[in-house]
Amino acid sequence: MTKTRSWRPFGARDPHEPHRVSTPLELLFDLVIVIAVASAAEGLHHAVAAGHAAMGVTTFAMTFFATWWAWMNFTWFASAYDSDGPVYRLITCVIMAGALAVAAGVPRVFAGGSLTLVIVGYIVMRVAMVAFWLIAARSDPRHRATAVSYAVGIAVTQLYWTLALLVLRPAGFGAVAGLFVLGALMEMAVPVIAEARGKTPWHHHHVAERHGLFVIIVLGEVLLSSAAAFTYADAPGGHPAELIVLALSALAITFAMWWLYFSQEGPLDQARFSSSFNWSYAHALIYAGGAATGAGFAVAIDNAAGQGHHAPMLASNIAVAAPLAVYMVALWFVRDRLVLTGPWRHGLLAFAAAVIVAGHIGHWALPAMALITILAVVARSQVQCRQS
Template sequence: MTTIKAGRPFGARDPHEPNRVSTPLELLFDLVIVIAVASSAEGLHHAVAAGHAVTGLATFAMAFFATWWAWMNFTWFASAYDNDGPVYRLITCVIMAGALAVAAGVPRVFAGGQLTLVIVGYIVMRICMVAFWLIAAHSDPRHRGTAVSYAVGIAVVQLYWTMALLVFRPTGLGTVAGLFMLGALMEMAVPLLAEARGKTPWHHHHVAERHSLFVIIVLGEVLLASAAAFTYADAPSGHPAQLVILALSALAITFAMWWLYFSQEGPLDEARFASSFNWSYAHALIYAGGAATGAGFAVAIDNAAGQGHHAPELASNLAVAVPLAIYMVALWFVRDRLVLKGPWRHGLPVFAAAVIAAGHIGHWALPTMAFLTVLAVIARSQVQCRQA
């Protein structure tokens, strides 16, 4: 049983600490992230089904970024400074409250572009990270410059969000998207600038495990779609055979996506500054691709079940094909291009292109994508065995 270490300072943890795994508090944080991811995926699902794919994708990108970025910043900080004391726990609980506010505000963003609740929740999470870094700066003199750089950088960007999106209240998707992109770039620049002053003592195994758990979270969206297909299979207005095929296709794709990611650990390099950032930042595409694949299947299931809006077949197919292809390409970028040898190290981009092509073949597109994804697992496993 975990005990509260009252008054323990936020000193740097040993980056080589044995048996370091996710804490119960981090797993509770992940549960909050599940809700936020599900809210973003549901919004994308309804936007595509209603024929507003472009708006839906832009809104999904903004909502998903807010969730992922807050999770990732907390994860890397916790890897270096988690002391499990009362102050640490309380600040983390406030961060989780902010994440729930973001999740609650996402439907409003999709419905009418109301950003206030999402931005307020996001700023709450980020100000808590400023507090974390200031405490770390006080407790860890060796990394004080890095910690202060984080705190100042995060605070400056929150001032930008407050002015750009709450005070001026921009209208129009293009204006909001432009302000968002600038803010996102500023956010992602903060760790690069801060870590340049001295690398924080994050734990390799802990960070890798945390990222893998986020993969499981987003794959849950595809499993949820599969369950919905089985649920609607006996609906009077639906097509039972088609729904069963969709459910089995979603299951096969989920298992294959999981297998592809967990077939081999990616090269998270502790020594190379740029490598660790490439690895972590590119994971955002893996996560977004997984969550959006579930949203795409939900669109296809709505069509087959006669529920809600009826999206065009091509749009429905591509709503699965595009994010699935993004998942494959991102996984190739963070791992396969670096760990596999010969022409087969480019196998995943080839399968990604095949999945996009399959999205154009009509009624059998999704089963074909499932077949291609399973084939990618088999092909990669054979290559891995030959190179072992």
């Protein structure tokens, strides 16, 4: 395909285009997403440390969903319709502005304040996607019904969020969570309904690469915790030996999580309608598990460094174990249960269970989790070698 720099509306790209990779604009978009993910992870970290784990996890789920869903929808649209022209770039910049508004509003949400900025930023991102789909409907007659379905579905859900914003002002936390779940289900139903009218021409390699890059984004949260532990180890008032162990554990877990994900590409099937949705939607748990693992390590590091609130040891250990287990289970669902055979097909489930058990063994919990994830990498590599 020949890229255009004109103001003319853009059409569909070739789903079999060779050498299709992420564009500089998509990488800039990822940089904005890094900020939003970091904001949500930091909020979870402080909520768990302060003893408000249940509310923190719920708030993290809501704010992380807003970030992931906007990224995911943009990624699939870009795979099919990215023209890299001025119109496309300007609308993408609007989406990025909305993402920054969401990131800016996240700390206030975790503090029990207003949801206004997060919802307004989210609506900005989604309304920009309506504009994208309307342009696609005009430019791509073959997929016009699909594009119109996307535009209408997204517009209706934004009307819901606008009305919900009025209800949320006086509502309690339970009502807020309920309204969020309903809105999230509505959002996730839109692509299913739209794609049933005709599959958009997304690019297999491009979509797989983009999802892999998001994994690297969330693993950055664990690396940040490792760096913080090394920093505090050289500061007065902490426990240097414990902090170094935590730093090395976080580093080992980061490498192992990366290795597990990139050891083999998952079965993203362009021909099967349900396959691509299961693959992409389940990645939300991979991403959330990665980001939350970093937040959990931050809680443990605060305890060792004598910084901020001090969560009980079991709570800080489980704050790492639970999301790490979620990461493994989600990776099993996305890939291993489909590509492996024999008893090792469910190996990641066993390692996830071992991680949860390790969370209950006190001071050695985090090094034990690091060892378990390393063993998972070794086992996964051996299985792959035998089956290749």
